[in-house]
Amino acid sequence: MKTVYHAAETRGQVHHGWLESRHTFSFGEYDNPERMNFGALRVINDDHVAAGMGFGTHPHRDIEIISIPLSGDLAHRDSMGNGNIIRHGDIQVMSAGTGITHSEMNPNPDKDVKFLQIWVFPREKNVAPRYQQIRIADSAQADDFRQILSPYPDDEGVWIHQDAWFSLAKFSDGISKTYRPKQAGNGVYAFVIKGRAKIGGIELNERDGLGIWETDGFSVEALGDCEILLMEVPMSF
Template sequence: MKTVYHPAESRGFADHGWLRSSHTFSFANYYNRERMHFGALRVINDDCVKGGEGFGTHPHSDMEIISLPLEGALQHRDSMGNGSIIRRGDVQVMSAGSGITHSEFNADPDQPVKFLQIWVFPREKGGTPRYGQVRIADFTRRNDFQQIVSPNPEDEGVWIHQDAWFHLADFDKGTVKTYEMKKTGNGVYLFVISGRAKVGLQILDRRDGYGIWDTGGFTLEVLEDSEVLVIDVPMELP
């Protein structure tokens, strides 16, 4: 088993006034050649946007973009005509494919919105752009790895154009749970949203990241009540 540990304080950070963002991987003005991606996982941005502010209309292509709200209300609009507001308990995906423009704004003028913005390389380039949104709070279970993203349109959660699976887990202190990789050749990136957990000898605190590969699975020991995001992705890119 191979691993890589990214403590929260080692992330890149940008403060634009209206936006405060921590970058697990190289992004915008933060560049670290040792942290370009983890397999097909390209970006984990931990964003906080001031009330009434947001990302103006801008383009993307050839990327699967997943948004996971943690607090507040995020308003989405795109060139396909979609418009919605997502909150904690929702998950949103935008397959940029051959090209799309969109904007993301804080729908509340007074309170910040906090969310994880995650990018995954697609299996193939140039696909048809698409948008999806699901209320994952309707089917989540405590003390289990609850699937919220997969490659399969028929599965729970949203789907993306990659052999990748995301699981969001709310764990009580003392829980011990084993996770098995979904596909041979995949690795897992753990991101601790809150709490404290342990894999092997490695203790993971709030906002720490931990990559695991060249193994069929791992066991997570929960040291405090925790919310953990598990991102299972191919380690080899096309």
């Protein structure tokens, strides 16, 4: 088993007044040639957007974009005609494909929004752009892995154009489970949203990340109540 550990405080930091962001991998002003991606996983941005502010209309192409609100609301609009509000407990995915434009704004005048913005390289380029948003909180599973993303339209959660699986683990103190990758050659990047955990024998604090590959499985143990996002992606693509 191979691992790479990224402590929360080693992430890139951006302060734009209306936006505070932490970048696990190189993004924008944060340029670290040793932290470009983890396999097909290109971006994990931990964004904090001030009330009434947000990301104005801008383009994307040939990337899978996943947004997971952690608190507050985001107002989404795109060139495909979608206009939606995504909230804590939702997950949103956009396949940029041949090209889209979109905006993500905080519609609340007195409340900040926090969300994870995640990019995954697709297995194929020039696909038709698409948008999907579902509620995942209503069917959350306590003390187990809950799949929230896969490569298949008829599977649990949203889907993307990549052989990737995302799972949320909301564990009570002392709970331990084994995660086994669903496809040979995939690695798993674990990101601790809340609390502390021991993953693959390595202790992680809140907002720490750990990449694991070349393994048939690894343990996830809660050191207190915790919430962890597991992102399984191809290491070669």
